[in-house]
Amino acid sequence: MVFIMSDHPYQTFPAGQRRGKKAIIRIAFFILGRSIQSASHFDKIIQTELNEWPDSFLLVYKVFPNGPELALCKKNNLLKRCKHTERDPDMLIYIKNVEYAFKLMTSQKGSVQAFIEHGAFLKGDVTIALSLIRILNRIQVYLYPRFLVKRLVKRVPKINMSSRYIGRLRLIFLGIPFGL
Amino acid sequence: MIPSYFEFYNPVKILAGSNALDNLAYELMNLGAKSPLVVTDKGILKAGLLKVIKNAFSDTNIPFSLFDNIPQDSSDLIVKELSNVYRETNSDSLIALGGGSVIDTAKAVNILVTHESDNLFDFVGGDFLKKPLKPLIVVPTTSGTGSEATGVAVIKDSERNIKMGFSSQHLIPDVAILDPRMTLTLPPLLTAATGMDALTHALESSYCLQRNPVSSAFAYSAIQILSNHLVEVIKNPKDPQSRFALSIAAFLAGVGLSNSLAGIVHALGHATGGICGLPHGIAMNIFLPHGLRYNLGKVGDLIGELLLPLAGSEYFSEIPREERSKAAIQFIESLRDSLYHLVSLPRTLKEAQISKEDMNQIAKDAINDGAIAFNPEEVDFKDALNVLMMAYD
Ligand SMILES: [Fe+2]
Numbered sequence: 001m002v003f004i005m006s007d008h009p010y011q012t013f014p015a016g017q018r019r020g021k022k023a024i025i026r027i028a029f030f031i032l033g034r035s036i037q038s039a040s041h042f043d044k045i046i047q048t049e050l051n052e053w054p055d056s057f058l059l060v061y062k063v064f065p066n067g068p069e070l071a072l073c074k075k076n077n078l079l080k081r082c083k084h085t086e087r088d089p090d091m092l093i094y095i096k097n098v099e100y101a102f103k104l105m106t107s108q109k110g111s112v113q114a115f116i117e118h119g120a121f122l123k124g125d126v127t128i129a130l131s132l133i134r135i136l137n138r139i140q141v142y143l144y145p146r147f148l149v150k151r152l153v154k155r156v157p158k159i160n161m162s163s164r165y166i167g168r169l170r171l172i173f174l175g176i177p178f179g180l
Numbered sequence: 181m182i183p184s185y186f187e188f189y190n191p192v193k194i195l196a197g198s199n200a201l202d203n204l205a206y207e208l209m210n211l212g213a214k215s216p217l218v219v220t221d222k223g224i225l226k227a228g229l230l231k232v233i234k235n236a237f238s239d240t241n242i243p244f245s246l247f248d249n250i251p252q253d254s255s256d257l258i259v260k261e262l263s264n265v266y267r268e269t270n271s272d273s274l275i276a277l278g279g280g281s282v283i284d285t286a287k288a289v290n291i292l293v294t295h296e297s298d299n300l301f302d303f304v305g306g307d308f309l310k311k312p313l314k315p316l317i318v319v320p321t322t323s324g325t326g327s328e329a330t331g332v333a334v335i336k337d338s339e340r341n342i343k344m345g346f347s348s349q350h351l352i353p354d355v356a357i358l359d360p361r362m363t364l365t366l367p368p369l370l371t372a373a374t375g376m377d378a379l380t381h382a383l384e385s386s387y388c389l390q391r392n393p394v395s396s397a398f399a400y401s402a403i404q405i406l407s408n409h410l411v412e413v414i415k416n417p418k419d420p421q422s423r424f425a426l427s428i429a430a431f432l433a434g435v436g437l438s439n440s441l442a443g444i445v446h447a448l449g450h451a452t453g454g455i456c457g458l459p460h461g462i463a464m465n466i467f468l469p470h471g472l473r474y475n476l477g478k479v480g481d482l483i484g485e486l487l488l489p490l491a492g493s494e495y496f497s498e499i500p501r502e503e504r505s506k507a508a509i510q511f512i513e514s515l516r517d518s519l520y521h522l523v524s525l526p527r528t529l530k531e532a533q534i535s536k537e538d539m540n541q542i543a544k545d546a547i548n549d550g551a552i553a554f555n556p557e558e559v560d561f562k563d564a565l566n567v568l569m570m571a572y573d
Contacts (some may be wrong), residue, residue: 133553155558
């Protein structure tokens with residue numbers, strides 16, 4: 001019989017990393033950020049929503065506690081991806097863990113569902129969070145086929161077919177690659 | 181129907197029944213508190229309820245301080261003043277004696293005194309408190325808001341004249357004392373309105389999106405007690421047994437609300453309250469059947485199941501499954517009629533003298549109210565306006 005001797009009767013584990021999932025979340029944050037930025041250029045209803053937001057409003061999505069983040073700032077009635085280092089965000093949406101963020105960002109979960117399931121929590125003005133949900137609902141219509149959107153939202157926002165396809169092409173060819 | 185994921189939290193210790201308040205000193209000792217600050221409003225003092233508190237402290241060696249100036253619509257200014265009183269009196273715990281406004285104020289004071297802060301605005305929003313607060317014991321004198329069971333406080337921003345919401349699990353009181361003596365003097369109209377608020381908490385929390393089997397168990401039990409006792413209390417306000425029943429139901433419904441949140445009825449109620457000052461319970465009474473009807477398409481089956489706690493098993497089994505949701509709504513409507521005949525509790529916006537001109541603004545505010553996110557059916561501006569029109573007359 002062999003005894004393995006160790007200094008302590010216990011082991012200590014450092015916090016691990018989930019690099020693969022975090023990388024996908026980062027890419028998804030990038031796509032979402034660019035899509036929001038682009039859609040706020042051409043979608044009239046998104047523009048009306050943004051009108052109600054305070055100027056230079058800073059919104060940050062962050063995976064708790066030290067995961068990837070996405071910062072969006074309102075400028076000239078557009079919501080643009082931006083860096084946030086110097087000031088506290090006006091609204092912080094914390095996603096509670098990497099797994100949940102992965103599901104949310106790969107659209108296995110909807111944004112309302114994330115709050116219902118306590119997967120995300122909000123620091124900031126609820127009115128703006130609701131406006132953001134309405135904006136995201138529209139962006140999903142541009143990005144995804146209807147059957148998928150239906151699983152993510154309570155009611156699919158009405159956007160007529162031609163605007164839907166033009167919007168989709170714009171996001172794919174200009175919005176996501178160039179942010180236009 | 182079991183959701184794929186849910187959370188539930190309710191750490192409130194309940195002391196319920198006749199003379200429950202007499203255990204106050206013992207509970208303070210359990211919480212390590214030696215000098216509590218009692219906060220209340222002038223109405224409570226007029227009703228003579230302070231005597232019960234004083235008696236509970238006699239022969240205990242526990243001195244207490246009293247602040248009795250909390251208005252109906254408490255604001256950040258009162259909260260600030262009160263936290264200064266807390267510090268000046270070297271208090272180490274809070275006892276809230278009153279209705280929703282008093283309890284919410286005590287919760288907000290607790291945020292400031294625990295964090296040694298003067299600025300309530302730093303804490304607006306959800307899940308922001310990182311440490312447990314000072315001991316808070318709540319003695320409700322109304323039976324409706326359920327604030328004794330929730331981790332939510334609503335306080336007016338006196339400068340911008342809007343309501344600020346605070347929510348955190350740390351805001352949930354440590355102890356709720358449900359003593360029938362404390363609600364005996366609640367006027368019948370107020371009893372009816374707060375009772376309908378409790379019923380709305382129970383109903384909305386059991387069919388809205390954050391429902392789960394644990395909180396629904398609380399809600400069902402609340403619905404059953406309310407439908408058995410609400411009208412009875414209005415007819416016989418001095419009956420301690422049914423007063424006690426309502427207090428328990430309000431607590432149970434508050435637990436449901438705290439864990440599963442509400443929906444369109446609360447969103448419309450908050451908006452109408454904000455714009456026209458319509459009291460919350462009356463708004464709930466007006467909007468409740470319309471909110472149920474609005475959600476029939478998405479959760480008709482669930483609403484149908486609520487007929488059981490509402491109307492009892494005999495009636496429930498007589499009604500075919502597909503007609504139960506409509507029967508549940510009819511049940512609520514006839515309950516409203518009874519309350520209208522007894523105490524003139526308004527059933528429509530017109531009866532509550534709300535002007536049609538305010539409808540657009542109310543609809544706009546309602547779709548921007550947090551509760552709307554948890555409503556099963558999507559609600560846009562037009563939808564909200566339609567429901568308001570139906571609730572008008
Ligand atoms: Fe309520």
